[in-house]
Amino acid sequence: MKTAPLLLLSLWLLASAAWAGSIVTTKHNLSVNGAGTVKAVTESEICIFCHTPHNGSREAPLWNRFSSGQTYVPYSSSTAKAHPGQPTGDSKLCLSCHDGTVALGMVRNRPAAIQIQGGLTTLPSGATRLGTDLADDHPVSFVFDAALMAADGQLQNPATLTGAVRLDASKQLQCTSCHDSHDNQFGKFLAVNNTASALCTTCHNRTYWSASLHKTSTKTWNGAGTNPWPHTSLTTVQANGCENCHRPHSAGNKPRLLNFAGEEPNCYSCHNGNVAAKNIQAEFAKTSVHSVAATTGVHDPTEDAVNPPRHVECADCHNPHAAKAQTATVPAASGDLAGVKGVSSAGTVVNPLVNQYELCFRCHGDSTNRGPARIARQVVQTNSRLDFQSANASYHPVLATGKNPNGPSLIAPWTTASRMYCTDCHNNNQGPGAGGTGPKGPHGSAYVPLLERRMELTDNQTESAAIYALCYKCHSRTSILANQSFPFHNLHAVGGDVNCLSCHDPHGVSGKTHLINFNTAYATPASNGQLRFVDLGTRSGFCDVMCHGKNHTGSTNPDFRY
Amino acid sequence: MLALRRSSVAAGFFGAVLAAGATAFAGVTGSIHDFSARGWTGGESCKVCHVPHHAEQTLADAPLWNHTTTVAAFTLYRSSTLHKTVGEPGTRSKACLSCHDGTVALNSFGGAVGGEFAAGRALVGPDLSDDHPVGIAFYHAPGLVCSNCHGGRPMRLVSTLPFFDGKVECASCHDVHNQRVGGARLVRTTLAGSALCLHCHPK
Numbered sequence: 001m002k003t004a005p006l007l008l009l010s011l012w013l014l015a016s017a018a019w020a021g022s023i024v025t026t027k028h029n030l031s032v033n034g035a036g037t038v039k040a041v042t043e044s045e046i047c048i049f050c051h052t053p054h055n056g057s058r059e060a061p062l063w064n065r066f067s068s069g070q071t072y073v074p075y076s077s078s079t080a081k082a083h084p085g086q087p088t089g090d091s092k093l094c095l096s097c098h099d100g101t102v103a104l105g106m107v108r109n110r111p112a113a114i115q116i117q118g119g120l121t122t123l124p125s126g127a128t129r130l131g132t133d134l135a136d137d138h139p140v141s142f143v144f145d146a147a148l149m150a151a152d153g154q155l156q157n158p159a160t161l162t163g164a165v166r167l168d169a170s171k172q173l174q175c176t177s178c179h180d181s182h183d184n185q186f187g188k189f190l191a192v193n194n195t196a197s198a199l200c201t202t203c204h205n206r207t208y209w210s211a212s213l214h215k216t217s218t219k220t221w222n223g224a225g226t227n228p229w230p231h232t233s234l235t236t237v238q239a240n241g242c243e244n245c246h247r248p249h250s251a252g253n254k255p256r257l258l259n260f261a262g263e264e265p266n267c268y269s270c271h272n273g274n275v276a277a278k279n280i281q282a283e284f285a286k287t288s289v290h291s292v293a294a295t296t297g298v299h300d301p302t303e304d305a306v307n308p309p310r311h312v313e314c315a316d317c318h319n320p321h322a323a324k325a326q327t328a329t330v331p332a333a334s335g336d337l338a339g340v341k342g343v344s345s346a347g348t349v350v351n352p353l354v355n356q357y358e359l360c361f362r363c364h365g366d367s368t369n370r371g372p373a374r375i376a377r378q379v380v381q382t383n384s385r386l387d388f389q390s391a392n393a394s395y396h397p398v399l400a401t402g403k404n405p406n407g408p409s410l411i412a413p414w415t416t417a418s419r420m421y422c423t424d425c426h427n428n429n430q431g432p433g434a435g436g437t438g439p440k441g442p443h444g445s446a447y448v449p450l451l452e453r454r455m456e457l458t459d460n461q462t463e464s465a466a467i468y469a470l471c472y473k474c475h476s477r478t479s480i481l482a483n484q485s486f487p488f489h490n491l492h493a494v495g496g497d498v499n500c501l502s503c504h505d506p507h508g509v510s511g512k513t514h515l516i517n518f519n520t521a522y523a524t525p526a527s528n529g530q531l532r533f534v535d536l537g538t539r540s541g542f543c544d545v546m547c548h549g550k551n552h553t554g555s556t557n558p559d560f561r562y
Numbered sequence: 563m564l565a566l567r568r569s570s571v572a573a574g575f576f577g578a579v580l581a582a583g584a585t586a587f588a589g590v591t592g593s594i595h596d597f598s599a600r601g602w603t604g605g606e607s608c609k610v611c612h613v614p615h616h617a618e619q620t621l622a623d624a625p626l627w628n629h630t631t632t633v634a635a636f637t638l639y640r641s642s643t644l645h646k647t648v649g650e651p652g653t654r655s656k657a658c659l660s661c662h663d664g665t666v667a668l669n670s671f672g673g674a675v676g677g678e679f680a681a682g683r684a685l686v687g688p689d690l691s692d693d694h695p696v697g698i699a700f701y702h703a704p705g706l707v708c709s710n711c712h713g714g715r716p717m718r719l720v721s722t723l724p725f726f727d728g729k730v731e732c733a734s735c736h737d738v739h740n741q742r743v744g745g746a747r748l749v750r751t752t753l754a755g756s757a758l759c760l761h762c763h764p765k
Contacts, residue, residue, distance in 0.1 A: 169642030
């Protein structure tokens, strides 16, 4: 009896004197000797702020605090399958300090509140004071069971939560699932080290995430501008993982707990040239953009793929959980577009999309909220999906190889057997397609409508390589002006200052070959009442059209035939 | 491994504890358990609990017991995070509860039935569900690995505090006869820095 305590004392001292994860050295030691700034004036007991050996509350192990009695606003989002109500269990205990309504020193086994230094009563404002609005905090007090796992589809099996990250006895997720109030060895009293989101991924199993560039990139912040990771001390994209975009508490954007209010600021925080290699944010300051700044709070992940209220956000084209560095061959979409929805050439929603054009067709195809045509045409068609159908008489070869077997103007490697992307024409005017070093993709361009190269849209401008740069990218100016494909090209383009687009409708034309669909701002019916192009075979045809006051009556006058 | 690294520190600390203990253990006299001033003791404080002859036999391990023993039905401590079973208070604790559960008067001893009951902070009551568990085994069965239950949030498996049949009882924290650190709680070691709690709970 005498030696056993001796031995035990020794062992205890050895094991304990400097316990790695002891509460004693943390901010949760609110005693006068505590490590934080919020601490007692004289009280030296540590446990007392939460626990008492006698006459405790039965809410929790020997609980020494009083519940706040507040009504909280729980987290909710359109995509959440868990629908938490008021906090329960251990979460209520944490909130008895962290909602900021209960005096820190108010404990059951002291006749008066323990005095806190600086005259503090409740938890001062700051990151740890959650308030009673928990809508910007990760949800707590909901049952995480197999049914929730199945309903969500992107969660780990709750049966695996047997380690430091645990559910409570009611299978509910609580503050204590992620936090260990007694142990701050990982910072923020986290139950496990959250580097590379090890804590988050204990429960969350996002589709596509394992191959995502946001999971694997070793990029760092160059120190310029706003800190992209204000709530972590981690220094790479890989290490920040989920926290590149999300924060579990006091989120700027409540649903989905995004770091910053609004949508695009969450992307710009890295894609502004300070972390990611390319400055995407700057693209949106250009003349012609996919205007992600035009709406806030309209986009929703659960929205209809084709007919939501008209908007565009980064997340409409990019899935931040899926995007990866993967090149593709036309018409397949590259890794930038991994894991997003699209609409097939037949008009059905595909998820995830396979081909790049499927993304464009979501908004520029069957969507009923499309804007008016940019150029008034004889045949009006603003549905780009229909423009490119392979059943049409002519089209640029996005959905299928082109119809015209003769393409003398095509610049190698383009041939009449080529396929092309939407982004071969619609792209950054400073990106690699335009010979620049800017980012790829149709975020913004100096040229309307988001064209990779300059393309004037109206007549009466002196022909040059510059003003029709987009067409001349693939169609040799030399060949065109030498009339290799159409004997009157030079006459029109150079002699008449007629724009390519005044005769040609570049996407496609259902009933006319050679993409002929007149700009009705210039082309009206000829004196014979006809407004038409008639294809008479290979390099042969005529027009009936009144253009800039010039009456073309090809049906009767051989001068207008070829 | 830790033991090897810290053995010299431990030896020194333990020596200091012994030295301090020799002078600090003031005995029951003058403590809150000194009932000699009460009329019903006639100045004999010890007899409230002990008698040299013809002692009470119902409480095993309660030496020369003289106080009427509680027969209250106790409500035991429960917790969803507790991995050990909480049993009935052991005889050591029942001796304490024979005053502190409030069902037996302080001055019910030696066959007499008194009328002064524990009150205020001294009153624990027969409902022990709001009190630190007693009658709970502190040691694990051989072969159990800490992380089986504690998931990396350990409970210390050894302590300098005394246990009784391997169980925590009132006397694990309290020394009924000595004001080791002063004050009315008769705790075995100081509450400053929550040292007493941290003996077993290395939080």
